[in-house]
Amino acid sequence: MVAPAVPELTEELLNESIEARTETLAALRELGPPDLVQLIKQAPRNPGKQIGVYHHVTGVDASSSASWQLGSDSVVQVPNNVSNHLTAGLLKYFHTTGRFASGINLFEKLRSKNVEVSSLLAKVLLMGNEEVQAVRVLHDSIKQSPMDYVMLDTQAEFLKKKALNPNTPELKQERLKMALGCADRSTVAAPSEFGTWARLAEVYVSMEDWENALTTLNSCPMFTYQDKDAPMMPEPKEIFLPTLPETRLDEIDSEPESKYGEQIHPSLLSLRAAQYRGTFKQAYSILTEMTAKIGWDQLLKIRSNVFVMEEEYRSESKPAPGPQGDAEKRSASTDVLRGSPGPPINGDDHTDDGKSATGESTAPTLVAENGVTDSGAEESVEKPSHTVTPEEVKGGNEDAEATEEQLSRFNNKRLCERWLDSLFMVLYEDLRIYTIWRTEMAQYRAQSLHYKKSAEEWEILGSLAERLHHQAEAVEAFRACLSIRFSPKALSGILADFEKDKNTRETVASVIRLVTWQYRWYSEFSPELLLTIRTLIEDEGAVKVRSIIQATTVLEEEVVM
Incomplete structure (x- = not known):
């Protein structure tokens, strides 16, 4: 047969x-x-x-009626004419193929019928390095539709990127202030959209305004991720x-079998951040970016300056000793939520260091092959104490009496949303495992010992380092994984490093392996790999890239274009 x-x-x-x-x-x-x-x-x-x-x-x-019910990306709450799966796919197509002229021509025609399309036209113009024309399009269109949140967000994103490499510090601040104005206005235009608040938080992070960044992040409307x-x-x-x-490649064909029998420490399997999708994943990325820039201890300090902490809320909510007279009954919730002014910037005016009474963790501890762990590494990451959430305040005793002096310190504080409080706990676990890993590796290297992990464990550690914005450590873990067995995730992780270093041969070899793996296991087409090849051709020339591919030998299997 x-x-x-x-x-x-x-x-x-x-x-x-x-x-x-x-x-x-x-x-x-x-x-x-x-x-x-x-x-x-x-x-x-x-x-x-x-x-x-x-x-x-x-x-x-395309003939199906379902083509007019496309929905939108997981971070878009309400799909519209310019924020849906179809427009996102078109933008990705133009970005991947580099056919910007076709995209500009398409959106120019549609723009004459609907001014909303101007945001899409501007995005394609920016992809094609037509910045001046893109700014003109946005400027003219904002006049016609001043509260179009997608156009405002496009402006904010452009200005934030232009502030990354300014000629002078003054120019950076000027561009960031302009981006702040656009981002702030977009939250007014679309207060229920996660993307507008996330952009505003990102601008505050770029401005190093940490308290406002954290407060804005707390204001993001979160919603459940809907998978395909x-x-x-x-x-x-x-x-x-x-x-x-x-x-047919031995390393790819043997990959599924080689996974069986690999030992994975329970602490690595329990990292919840790896499961985040949609709005929670993006919010966590903003939080980890702040941590990478200012450190965990400083982030905890700013957190305690911005939000009402559980311990202080409980202590301040207790009735004060002595006669109260006819003082009005008040509670922490009414003081925090009564429209107090915004907090000072960057936590410079506060003395609370956010220290927790208990710094120990009951979670499983990452250990090396010898079964020994360094308790000092585990204790170096302080466990965050809990904040007070709006749900706890609503369910508490609203009639508790307190003096004006006791509650005055709450005037500049906010109630932390439960999801953000949970994100801090998840981040703590990520940092704890990461710190133990790096400390153990340093100790092994000092003793000239080999630090052994299974391929799956190295893959998880690489993803962990990547989440925490430690790219060099992520590449190190991914390389260790690939030295044991083939892993498409690990190879994708170091591909960007090859591109950054302009390592053309390694980039081509990685793309060949990844394309072969996708073809072998009937995976979805990857536009990112096509973009990598297109970028290589633009930088090195089609003849050189073709010659490298034709000359590349992967495990005695010659791949010919």
Whole structure:
């Protein structure tokens, strides 16, 4: 029997894939999962015996009515004409292929009918380094639609990027102040959108206005991440994935088997930040950027300056001794929420250092192969104390009496949202594990000992360092992972390092391996890899890149373009 050239999943019961798909139709949110292709096989000599097989194919049917219900990215609350999956896909397409002239031509035509499209036109112009024209488009369009939050956000993003490499410090501050005005105005135009508040927080981080950055981050509207619609199918009887000749590489073929038996420490599996998606992932990235710039201790100090801490709230909420007279009954919640002025910048006017009464953690501890850990490394990262959340205040005793002097210090403080308080605890665990890892490695190197971890553990540690904005340490961990076995995640992690160092041969070799892996395991097409090749061709020339690919040998398998 000739083996099929496409993947085949054999049904346990005839037509069960069709029935499962029909049952899930009502629960689909957007375009739904990839299209289902089901076939019924029947032997010529035994017509009564039928076997059902199926597979999925990707692609969008433009004739379907679902094309006008595209939804939006996970950080967009309400889709509109310029913020949806279709426009995001178009922008990514123009960015990946470099066909900016086609994008400009398309959006110029649409702009004549709808001024909202000006933000998309400006973004494509900026991609093509047409900055002057992009600024003109935004300037003219803002006059017509002054409260278009997407255009305001586009302006803020552009100005923030222009402030990264200014000629003078004064020019940097001037650009950041302009970006601040645009970002602040966009939050007024779209107060329910996460992106506008996140942009404002990013601008404050660039201005090194840490207290306002933290306060703004606390104001971000968060919502549950909605993943793409995925096929929900019963367990198949058999799975057949044909192996094409051009995808046969020993390191890739052996990757799934080599994962079995790898030991992973429980503390690495319990890092919750790795599971963040959507708004929570972006908010966590802003928080880790602040930590990378000012340090964990300073961030805790600023946190205690900005938010009402649990210990002080409890102590200040207790009735003060002595006669109270006819003083009005008040509570911490009414003082904090009654419209007090904003906090001073950067925590310079406060003395509370945010120290926690208990700095120990009950979580599992990362240990090296010898089973010994350094308690000093674990204690070097202070465990954050809890803040007071709005839910706790609402559920507390609102009739507690306190003196004016006791509550006056709350006037410049805010209540921390529960999700942000949780993010601090998650960040603490990330920092604790990272610090233990780096301390252990330093100790092993000082003793000229080899620091051993499994490939999966190195991959997790690389992702951890990447989340905390320690790129050099992330690359080190990813390289250690690749020295044990092939890992697409680790290779993707060091690819950017190759590009940064202009290491053309290593970049090409990495792209070849990643494309082969995706092709071998029927993964989705990666626009990032196409962008990498396009950038290489622009920098080095098509002839040189083609010659490198043709001359590249990967594990005795010659890959020819």
